Amino acid sequence: MTDSLLAVRGLSKHFISGNETVPVIEKLSFTLGQGQSLALTGRSGSGKSTLLNLLCGLEWPDAGTIVMQGQVFDAGRARVRGTTEAWSALRRQHIGVVFQEANLMPALSLLDNVRFRARLAGRDPKNSEDWLTRLDISELAGRYPDQVSGGQRQRAALAMVFAMEPALILADEPTGSLDRHTSDEVIRELFSLQVRYGCSLVLATHDAELADSCQHHLDLGHLSGV
Numbered sequence: 001m002t003d004s005l006l007a008v009r010g011l012s013k014h015f016i017s018g019n020e021t022v023p024v025i026e027k028l029s030f031t032l033g034q035g036q037s038l039a040l041t042g043r044s045g046s047g048k049s050t051l052l053n054l055l056c057g058l059e060w061p062d063a064g065t066i067v068m069q070g071q072v073f074d075a076g077r078a079r080v081r082g083t084t085e086a087w088s089a090l091r092r093q094h095i096g097v098v099f100q101e102a103n104l105m106p107a108l109s110l111l112d113n114v115r116f117r118a119r120l121a122g123r124d125p126k127n128s129e130d131w132l133t134r135l136d137i138s139e140l141a142g143r144y145p146d147q148v149s150g151g152q153r154q155r156a157a158l159a160m161v162f163a164m165e166p167a168l169i170l171a172d173e174p175t176g177s178l179d180r181h182t183s184d185e186v187i188r189e190l191f192s193l194q195v196r197y198g199c200s201l202v203l204a205t206h207d208a209e210l211a212d213s214c215q216h217h218l219d220l221g222h223l224s225g226v
């Protein structure tokens, strides 16, 4: 892939379970180009969520290097002063996350959630209402997350992600909690906006059809690189 946005080299992660060491990601390497999409597949427990968590900083790698937009995060240097702060800033500004359950702030209306995420990324929140319109939930702008359906929350989560103008979207079974019809609609929006705005996408899914919609495919069950 050319014009690499994301390059992962020799990434490894294990967990400790009782007295046992459980290797989950082992010496994984791949690159993802700007504006490209990558499907992560593999049996349950193969490490899809763990990889997404490593990429967005919710988990700490044991070894390896992640390079995003030219900024290097080296597991060996992770504790060096300034490294984690620089990575946190990069993620806040450039990585949008959509998980199975929309992670909205319960005390904020849908519109304020979108504005909040845009501001957090340092973007002007003036287009927040437009994003709700584009995702067909403008009439719900003033409602709180617990006053709307799961599909509407997931649309609001997408509006939040696009309002921050991300370079990279990480999506973990983003429609896993939705019925097929709503799921298809939300996924269509995700792909169409991702292509239109040229951001890259890493999507963990068990859905073979969805995986086929991505340009690249990484099967963690077989630990092969892209």
Ligand SMILES: Nc1ncnc2c1ncn2[C@@H]1O[C@H](COP(=O)(O)OP(=O)(O)OP(=O)(O)O)[C@@H](O)[C@H]1O
Residues within 6 Å of the ligand: 015, 016, 017, 022, 024, 042, 043, 044, 045, 046, 047, 048, 049, 050, 051
């Ligand atoms: N915090 C943790 N402590 C110990 N083991 C963990 C932890 N998080 C994940 N694991 C283990 O790591 C492995 C990979 O989990 P992960 O959630 O990444 O898999 P997955 O491919 O996303 O699975 P699924 O398709 O079921 O969502 C599993 O064996 C899981 O039990």
